[in-house]
Amino acid sequence: MGDRRRRDWRGEYNDLSAKLEKHIERLPDYAQRAQEKLQRYFPPDEQSGGKPAQRPPMPARPPIPRRPAMPPVQRLAGMSLSSMAEQVPVVADAKAKWDRWNQPAAKLERRKRRASRAMTLWILLTILCGIYMVAAGTGVLNAAGTAQLPQAIAALAGVVVFGTFGARSGMRLRSLNRVELPAAPAGPPPLPPAGSMARQPMERLAESEASLAELLRQLSTPSAAGVAAVPDISVADARNTADEAAKALRGLADRIQALERGRDAAPAREKSALEAAVRKMREQLDDGLDGYGALLAAAGRAVAASGDGGLGASKDALTDATDRLAGLALALRELSS
Structure with a gap:
């Protein structure tokens, strides 16, 4: 009995998929008919002597190749756990608990x-x-x-x-x-939830950190002559400043998440004030990311100038961007503390 129902369900599903693909293949014909009906009621163009405006015919689209219908089970199996965790909070919590269990x-x-x-x-x-x-x-x-x-x-x-x-x-x-565990590799910090206003800035920060680390590595690598493009002390200063700024930015993102949780649990008359505070902190977070991006751009210009011989101005720009980011990181630490 169960096998018969399963076969009937599969047959209905395949028939529905075939009908849907048949209508999709006929979409160019539907579009051509709609254009002809539109030209009948289109107002005449005065500049063309009262004749209806002629529009170029819609180019016929090539027929869409029919693909074998994929069962729903296979579509669900093709979805990765990470993509589901980013969209479903319950799955994200379960994944976090599983990771902690396997540490x-x-x-x-x-x-x-x-x-x-x-x-x-x-x-x-x-x-x-x-x-x-x-x-x-x-x-x-x-x-x-x-x-x-x-x-x-x-x-x-x-x-x-x-x-x-x-x-x-x-x-x-x-x-x-007596067992001593090896030091766990420092992985990327967890991102805020998908609905948080701090999610997009933290994704941007993670990408900027990876790019800046690669640029600073290239600046500290000695050339064929055995001399690095930028002194090691400047590269170390930029790297330390970037780490402090990233830590301050994540602290500000944590405050935004705390305010969002308080806003969701607060009475209706208090939500507007908390929402305004969240938006203000989001602006401060964006300003901090702009300063981080300035350091990233300065490092990129230094890498580009290292092969042209005009590295003096790029070194100064990198130093100035590092100093500005250091001051910005100090201000962000005061905000997030």
């Missing part, structure tokens, strides 16, 4: 907890078996007060087995406590 530090902490719980269990079982062994050996469990040797031997075996497991768990916990 090496989180895995090590879970192993430590399991080893500690196992060691506690084996120690408790060892203690219980030891108490039972003493009680059976002294005759406390027997009304006649005589010792029960088989029970005492079984309890002793339990003490040995559980004690061994407890010792192994303790050694495993000790070795886990």
